[in-house]
């Protein structure tokens with residue numbers, strides 16, 4: 001069946017949970033799909049929308065044949081809206097959300113009578129936009145179902161969260177993720193490595209494969225080693241990384257610190273051997289540095305105006321100072 005109508009293999013538990021709600025007539029008018037990014041929540045939301053719009057659904061799937069399914073496959077269903085930041089923007093505009101009020105007020109085009117709205121990621125709404133959405137959430141039109149997708153649901157207004165039924169998604173089962181990725185990259189060992197690098201998130205792993213991200217990360221590791229060996233200064237390393245995508249740099253930084261922390265606290269194997277050199281740093285220090293990295297990553301992904309050069313320079317200067325201080329003590 002066509003992709004937009006099917007959830008991923010590792011999402012069957014959530015899919016069946018929803019089925020039970022639908023079959024018992026308790027389908028909520030607002031759902032929040034919450035969990036880490038790059039694990040396929042948006043695909044789940046689209047598949048669910050397709051299923052709810054389908055004019056002759058099967059037990060667990062849309063039929064794939066009806067007029068509604070064809071509209072959904074062609075991404076032009078008149079009773080479906082997708083709200084996300086416009087290209088080049090990080091925030092959802094208030095006009096985008098206001099337009100939902102008229103969409104929700106109008107009659108459905110198809111006989112099914114439902115209208116579906118997917119908003120992703122929901123944390124891309126600022127407080128004004130979120131308040132505009134509350135209007136739609138508080139006056140549920142009988143036929144309109146809202147599906148919010150969030151990678152960071154703690155950032156949502158409590159008034160938004162409390163009006164949605166929340167469905168949690170975690171990092172998928174390793175064997176399902178490995179099988180799926182192996183079919184895509186054509187190599188089981190590579191699939192495994194990509195998943196380890198991306199914390200088990202399949203779509204991030206596929207993206208890393210497509211961007212040749214393993215090589216990029218190895219280059220970052222090499223730059224960091226050169227910094228510690230004194231072959232490069234923190235300012236030089238920051239300069240080298242300045243033209244890279246800051247989210248990619250911070251992803252690498254945080255995943256390496258996370259790996260180091262797991263190695264120190266739970267004996268997990270390190271993905272990047274060069275990081276063994278940092279093993280003697282106090283675990284507390286590693287955790288604090290990781291926390292700072294995650295905050296920066298979250299800031300950049302929310303579009304907070306941050307000075308990239310200054311942040312990279314500070315990050316590496318502090319790291320070198322920590323390592324030297326620790327080596328001397």
Ligand SMILES: [Zn+2]
Pocket residue numbers: 053054055056057062063064065066067068069
């Ligand atoms: Zn159908």
